[in-house]
Amino acid sequence: MSSIKSIVKRELHSYFATPIAYVFIVIFLIMSGVFGFYFGNLYERGQADLIPFFNFHPWLYLFLVPAVAMRLWSEERNSGNIELLMTLPVKKMDWVIGKFLAAWLFIGLALLLTFPMVISINYLGDPDNGLIVASYLGSFLLAGGFLAIGSCLSAATKNQVIAFILSVVICFLFLLSGFPMVLNFFALFMPQVMVDAIASTSFLTHFDSITKGVLDLGDVCYFGMVIGLWLYATTLVIDMKKAN
Amino acid sequence: MIECLNLSKQFGQFTAVNDLSFTAHQGQVLGFLGPNGAGKSTTMKMITGFLEPTAGTIKVCGADITDDPIGVKRKIGYLPEGAPSYGEMEVGQFLFFIAACRGLPANLIKPAVESVISRVNLEKVYYQKIETLSKGFKRRVGLAQAIIHDPEVLIMDEPTDGLDPNQKHQVRSLITDMSKDKTIILSTHILEEVHAVCDRAIIIAGGELVADNTPTEMENMSRYHHAVSFVSDLDTELLNKIKGMDCVLDVNYDARLKETTVFPTQGLFIFDEISDFLRKESIQVKSLKMEAGRLDEVFRNITINTAEREVVK
Secondary structure (H helix, E strand, O other): OHHHHHHHHHHHHHHHHOOHHHHHHHHHHHHHHHHHHHHOOOOOOOOOOOHHHHHOHHHHHHHHHHHHHOHHHHHHHHHOHHHHHHOOOOOHHHHHHHHHHHHHHHHHHHHHOOHHHHHHHHHHOOOOHHHHHHHHHHHHHHHHHHHHHHHHHHHHOOOHHHHHHHHHHHHHHHHHOOOHHHHHHHHOOOOHHHHHHHHHOOHHHHHHHHHOOOOOHHHHHHHHHHHHHHHHHHHHHHHHHOOO | OEEEEEEEEEEOOEEEEEEEEEEEOOOOEEEEEOOOOOOHHHHHHHHOOOOOOOEEEEEEOOEEOOOOHHHHHHHEEEEOOOOOOOOOOEHHHHHHHHHHHOOOOHHHHHHHHHHHHHHOOOHHHOOOEHHHOOHHHHHHHHHHHHHOOOOOEEEEEOOOOOOOHHHHHHHHHHHHHHHHHOEEEEEOOOHHHHHHHOOEEEEEEOOEEEEEEOHHHHHHOOOOOOOEEEEOOOOHHHHHHHHOOOOEEEEEEEOOOOEEEEEEOOOOOOHHHHHHHHHHOOOOOOEEEEOOOOHHHHHHHHHHHHHHHHHHO
């Protein structure tokens, strides 16, 4: 446990020792604002909620989260550091969890910094703040899911660009499977049970239900399971790939 | 103590290490010699638990690495090839991080970092980012992280590679100081280093062990062992006279350096005979010395033969 703490501390420190942290946070804040106000018509809708703001998060994360995740392991392999890490008396899972948690907390921090949105909307009207808190939680869980996928693919290659592109593609598939257009297509020739099964694998389905204010334990468990499985896969991939 | 028994490692079709067995004892510095790609680094990676052997067993201080990887890793200090580290961290931060990962108790971390900093002379760069350091300092940071927890076993992959002569000397004396109560394995390409720090040397070629001796024994295997060399102007007639002596196997004359090397018949001590001869013939000699043997020659003989054997196979 103490080694996870040291790893998280070191990783977080390294984000802020390099420009990564500042670039990411600034871009994230600008983009989430632009998406919410311009494309989501947050202001013109005349409703006191943050639904348009949160609706764009999956698409924002689709590119920004793999950008954070791509360096998690491929950089360590490229610099040869992996040899040092794997010969320290620390469990492989501790490394994987530590690095993941640091990146997740970092994205969480960027998410927290969107708080002026909440203040503005509270100033403008009388929003359902419970719903907003639930949406923040959903958004954070969604970022964790993307990040776990990115962590695994980052371990698979020494090349960060490849890691980024693969992560975007896989994350996109996980989003796509909940998209109404895709589901309608499947509904043409599949029984409803199968369509529901496909929809239930999607990040979007679970994210949507949380942002609608239904904080179901199932949705939270879903993200927990996705994160756990992809992190476990990360340890396997590290083992497979560390020799070359 | 490190025991390796019938160790093999395969990468797909390629055999990097083939049936390697050896033991390194406490208080001993064991040198790994061998051409590039001979399997030295692969062997070290298996001992430190980075790679799993395809076959064979490794015991470090009596414990098998596959049974208790974390426990064994705790006893080992490892300096990987090229001394990797986090470039964006300051030297002090990096060592604090490593000490914490090594499982040192919180109250012992600070004293451990301070002591290792003074032992490898890193005081000047304590607050400097590692990526801004010179190669010599980077290597010393790598060494510091390997010895910070005072390990029983120390494994170093080319610890003096890329250092200047002064830094090499410093690292070597550090290794000699530590060798009393530790088991140390190091790999090197520099043969003088074997003489300077190692109690025993293993030569690996083509993934197999081809020699396991003390450096002195290895020198004794050399053609140059007890050979006598001197610098002087000699003509062919005199050379032939020397060659005709009973105790002489062969004579080699280097025209550029004007150096004559006289090789003795196996095991004979010919220094007296040669110096008597030179005095008798009243030859002006600039220098006269007896050679201990040349490690590089032994190394070449052993490893090149193995390489040829591989081709024949």
